[in-house]
Each structure stands twice: as C-alpha cells, then as structure tokens.
Amino acid sequence: MLILYRISIKAYYFGIWLASFFNPKARLWIEGRRKQKLVTLNESIWFHFASLGEFEQGRPVLEKLKAENPAVKTVVTFFSPSGYEIRKNTPLADYVYYLPLDTRRNAKLFISTIKPKIAIFTKYEYWYFYMDELYQREIPLYLISAIYRPQQIFFRSYGGFYRNMLLLTQHFFVQDEVSKKLLADINIDEATVSGDTRFDRVWENAQTVKPLETIAAFKGESKVFIAGSTWPTDEDLITNLILIYPKWKFIIAPHEISKEKISNLLEKLPAEKTVRYSEIPTDSNLLHQKQVLVIDNIGLLSRLYQYGTIAYIGGGFGAGIHNTLEAAAFGLPVIFGPIYQKFKEAQDLITLNAGFSIVNEASLENIVYQLINDDNFYFRASANAKNYTQQNTGATNKIINYIRSHQTF
Known part of the structure; x- marks a missing residue:
C-alpha cells in the first residue's frame, strides 16, 4: 500500500x-x-x-x-x-x-x-x-x-x-x-x-469586530442579505431575490475573485443598482443609493456579517458548504445548499431551526419569505444561531x- x-x-x-x-x-x-x-x-x-x-x-x-x-x-x-x-x-x-x-x-x-x-x-x-x-x-x-x-x-x-x-x-x-x-x-x-476551535475563533471575532464605515454607509437603515463564499450556482439562485426585495440591500462575497469570476457575476446583476467594493464612490449618498455590493477582495467576509440580517453560505451545490459559524456568531440565520452532511455545525443549526438547507430557487425564496415576514420565526432563528455558537466555545x-x-x- x-x-x-x-x-x-x-x-x-x-x-x-x-x-x-x-x-x-x-x-x-x-x-x-x-x-x-x-x-x-x-x-x-x-x-x-x-x-x-x-x-x-x-x-x-x-x-x-x-x-x-x-x-x-x-x-x-x-x-x-x-x-x-x-x-x-x-x-x-x-x-x-x-x-x-x-x-x-x-x-x-x-x-x-x-x-x-x-x-x-x-x-x-x-x-x-x-x-x-x-x-x-x-x-x-x-x-x-x-x-x-x-x-x-x-x-x-x-x-x-x-x-x-x-x-x-x-x-x-x-x-x-x-x-x-x-x-x-x-x-x-x-x-x-x-x-471545534472554530467556535472560539468566530465568537471572539463577533465580540471584537471592528466597524467598516463604507459598509455602514452602504447599509444605512436597510436590512441586509449577505451571501458569503458563493459559487456561480449559488449566485444564480440569489439574483432573483434582488428583484423580489427592492428595499433590502445585498452583499455578495464570491469564493473566487479573479477578474473573470467577478465579471461573470456582475453580468447577472442589475448594473445600475450594483457597485464593486473596489469602486465604492466617496459620496456616501451615491453609495447608499446602490442595492447590491460585490466584494472583490479577500479578508472582509468575517467583518461583513456584523451588518447582516440573513446570511447565505455558498458551496452547498459543490464540494460542500463553507463557514456557517462566522455568520451564526452574529445571530444571523444561515441558508445553504443541499451538500452539508459532512459539517456537524450545519446539521446542528438545522436541528435548532437556525440553519436552512435549500435545493433550488423556489425553496430559497420560500425560506427567505418566512424569515422576512414572520418576526417570531426570524428572532428564534437568530437567537438560536448566536446561542449555539457561544455555548460551544x-x-x-x-x-x-x-x-x-x-x-x-
């Protein structure tokens, strides 16, 4: 052998x-x-x-x-x-x-x-x-x-x-x-x-995270849907939500940020409503008018979740989902694709009704609708996500x- x-x-x-x-x-x-x-x-x-x-x-x-x-x-x-x-x-x-x-x-x-x-x-x-x-x-x-x-x-x-x-x-x-x-x-x-030492890491990050002024300016008083570590299949599902919820802000942080990958993503998004992080306007009023922010650099995602309301974690239509705990530590309900079985924390979050697996665009829209329109459902999911993270440090x-x-x- x-x-x-x-x-x-x-x-x-x-x-x-x-x-x-x-x-x-x-x-x-x-x-x-x-x-x-x-x-x-x-x-x-x-x-x-x-x-x-x-x-x-x-x-x-x-x-x-x-x-x-x-x-x-x-x-x-x-x-x-x-x-x-x-x-x-x-x-x-x-x-x-x-x-x-x-x-x-x-x-x-x-x-x-x-x-x-x-x-x-x-x-x-x-x-x-x-x-x-x-x-x-x-x-x-x-x-x-x-x-x-x-x-x-x-x-x-x-x-x-x-x-x-x-x-x-x-x-x-x-x-x-x-x-x-x-x-x-x-x-x-x-x-x-x-x-899992990740709980210690993400909980510490959530307690000590530094603000990002440009993200705060983009967010304003809006609620924010953050899609982290996404792949093209994830992005295809998310784009329709932008049309359904025009009052929400969307932040998309792709897993890969090559010029080609970012260009392909931008083609799926409404150009007049979208801005790249590397091209954020200095005028905060112009920035706040945008609905979609594409993150085209590495290292921001763990800090972005402080501004989120709901998180979508990519990878669940490929080799497996990425880090759900970074978002959960901030009390964000997390949504991900069907390939999550190798990840204990994803299974735990589903059991707690703090994590939700989707299989297609319809199931994604259904769970987002519930989280947005049922306050009790949302706040239970949020609290369970945050408590789960803290209790496992x-x-x-x-x-x-x-x-x-x-x-x-």
Missing part, C-alpha cells in the same frame, strides 16, 4: 504540474514550493493547515501557544496557495512556508531544518511521510478539531494503511463523541472530546491545558 501511496503522490504532483501551464493557482502551488528557502532553527512549534479555513480554525490555538512561548519560533505551513498567499505575512508566525510534497526525503529535510518540539495539524491533514518522520523522532503530533464519520477510509475493511497513519498521532482532539468512539473502535484511545482552552501538562518548551 505504501507503494501505491508513493505513486499517488507523484501522480498528484504531475497533475498539478500540467495544470500549472494554464491555471494560476496550480502555478502558485508549483512555483511557491520551488522558490522557497527554509531557515534552519534550533527548535520550533509547527502548525500545518490545508488552507485558509483551517488556519482560521486553528488560529486560537496558534495565538495562545505563541503568546505563552514567545521565545520559541513558530512555523506555519500550508498545502494550498489560497491559504499561503493570504497568510504568508501573518504576525502569528515567524516563518510561513508551503508544505513540501510528501516524500520521505522532503519530510526528513523539512523536519531536520525546523526542528519542531511539537507539531499540530488541523482537522483533515494526513501526510504519511511527515507523520512517520515525527513519530520516528518522538516529536508529538497533535490533531485538533478532528471529526470522523463511519464512511471514511480509516474505518473501511480496506483502510489498514490509513488506520496505521492515525497511530502516528500522539493525541486527537475531536469535535464530538461519535468521532471518539470511531477511534476507540480501531483501538485508538488517545482522544479528547474538545469541540472552549475547545482552545481544553487543547492548551492538555499540551501544557504534557509538554515543556
């Missing part, structure tokens, strides 16, 4: 290399790794994240460990350009790198260079050679905010190789009891139900307390 794993890693690299000739993101993936130079350290704390979402998820733990151990260098690695390019200058890390391809040679070189005292991976990252190298060197590897489902390969009859990868982890901090039991069923008992402290008791720096 290890041979197949090696082949799959090489095949993946070859596929990205081919794509890099015409895909900018793939080109960043290749060139970023080729050009980076590692700095040799005496010791470090190593955090690895797949992408930007996982960085935000693990950020509370990163912040606390760095604050408590300022003399120890912090190294952050990303697998994806969408994480690296946005957070490569984060003050929370002394060094930020792309994770080199998972080969035995790369793992030995990388770990020998940064010399981690501990390594912390977030949620879904499993790289055999890095995990094995840490294990062989007796460097503790902690997996935080992990969540498992019976359908995953670890729990299949043919998943022995991947089950063995889990054994290379020192301790698991899982989101729920189901995950802990699944690990116990394959004889892994080093697991703590800590919850605390994962960061559980993780930090465990690491403190098992590790000295």
Whole structure:
C-alpha cells in the first residue's frame, strides 16, 4: 500500500504540474514550493493547515501557544496557495512556508531544518511521510478539531494503511463523541472530546469586530442579505431575490475573485443598482443609493456579517458548504445548499431551526419569505444561531491545558 501511496503522490504532483501551464493557482502551488528557502532553527512549534479555513480554525490555538512561548519560533505551513498567499505575512508566525510534497526525503529535510518540539495539524491533514518522520523522532503530533464519520477510509475493511497513519498521532482532539468512539473502535484511545476551535475563533471575532464605515454607509437603515463564499450556482439562485426585495440591500462575497469570476457575476446583476467594493464612490449618498455590493477582495467576509440580517453560505451545490459559524456568531440565520452532511455545525443549526438547507430557487425564496415576514420565526432563528455558537466555545482552552501538562518548551 505504501507503494501505491508513493505513486499517488507523484501522480498528484504531475497533475498539478500540467495544470500549472494554464491555471494560476496550480502555478502558485508549483512555483511557491520551488522558490522557497527554509531557515534552519534550533527548535520550533509547527502548525500545518490545508488552507485558509483551517488556519482560521486553528488560529486560537496558534495565538495562545505563541503568546505563552514567545521565545520559541513558530512555523506555519500550508498545502494550498489560497491559504499561503493570504497568510504568508501573518504576525502569528515567524516563518510561513508551503508544505513540501510528501516524500520521505522532503519530510526528513523539512523536519531536520525546523526542528519542531511539537507539531499540530488541523482537522483533515494526513501526510504519511511527515507523520512517520515525527513519530520516528518522538516529536508529538497533535490533531485538533478532528471529526470522523463511519464512511471514511480509516474505518473501511480496506483502510489498514490509513488506520496505521492515525497511530502516528500522539493525541486527537475531536469535535464530538461519535468521532471518539470511531477511534476507540480501531483501538485508538488517545482522544479528547474538545469541540471545534472554530467556535472560539468566530465568537471572539463577533465580540471584537471592528466597524467598516463604507459598509455602514452602504447599509444605512436597510436590512441586509449577505451571501458569503458563493459559487456561480449559488449566485444564480440569489439574483432573483434582488428583484423580489427592492428595499433590502445585498452583499455578495464570491469564493473566487479573479477578474473573470467577478465579471461573470456582475453580468447577472442589475448594473445600475450594483457597485464593486473596489469602486465604492466617496459620496456616501451615491453609495447608499446602490442595492447590491460585490466584494472583490479577500479578508472582509468575517467583518461583513456584523451588518447582516440573513446570511447565505455558498458551496452547498459543490464540494460542500463553507463557514456557517462566522455568520451564526452574529445571530444571523444561515441558508445553504443541499451538500452539508459532512459539517456537524450545519446539521446542528438545522436541528435548532437556525440553519436552512435549500435545493433550488423556489425553496430559497420560500425560506427567505418566512424569515422576512414572520418576526417570531426570524428572532428564534437568530437567537438560536448566536446561542449555539457561544455555548460551544472552549475547545482552545481544553487543547492548551492538555499540551501544557504534557509538554515543556
């Protein structure tokens, strides 16, 4: 099985290399790794994240460990350009790198260079050679905010190789009891139900968020429908709401903001009522006359929700929905597409009548109508969303307390 794993890693690299000739993101993936130079350290704390979402998820733990151990260098690695390019200058890390391809040679070189005292991976990252190298060197590897489902390969009859990868982890901090039991069923008992660190992150953001004067000017006294991390299918559904509710304001923050993606989105929207964030007029009266604001930069979404009334979260017609908790923390009822089953928080929000899954334009219009026209329905959904977020905070402290008791720096 290890041979197949090696082949799959090489095949993946070859596929990205081919794509890099015409895909900018793939080109960043290749060139970023080729050009980076590692700095040799005496010791470090190593955090690895797949992408930007996982960085935000693990950020509370990163912040606390760095604050408590300022003399120890912090190294952050990303697998994806969408994480690296946005957070490569984060003050929370002394060094930020792309994770080199998972080969035995790369793992030995990388770990020998940064010399981690501990390594912390977030949620879904499993790289055999890095995990094995840490294990062989007796460097503790902690997996935080992990969540498992019976359908995953670890729990299949043919998943022995991947089950063995889990054994290379020192301790698991899982989101729920189901995950802990699944690990116990394959004889892994080093697991703590800590919850999801995203709750800590989004709740802190909601309590300390800084205002955005231009967004406040755009909003005025209107109610605001915010569509975050949208894909074209999501945007196709949302556009008709703009006509149905002319007194509402709409903010659309696409998941991808390339020139082509933004142009395609703008073509779907009423030109005379729409403005791009990068082209906001300085005259607040002119801005307030617009009904639709398209966000064409990265990093604003978590602050935008403070101005929202209802949120739509994109991705539910593709690989899966994006972050619903950022909006829920502000007390926004959240709407999303039908592909949400891998996300515990989405299922919980649905159970609480604070989250709503839609399958087409008609179902979207139906739930929006209820939220707008039934005050009791809306306020219950809003309160449940906010309370759910607050009540599930605390994962960061559980993780930090465990690491403190098992590790000295």
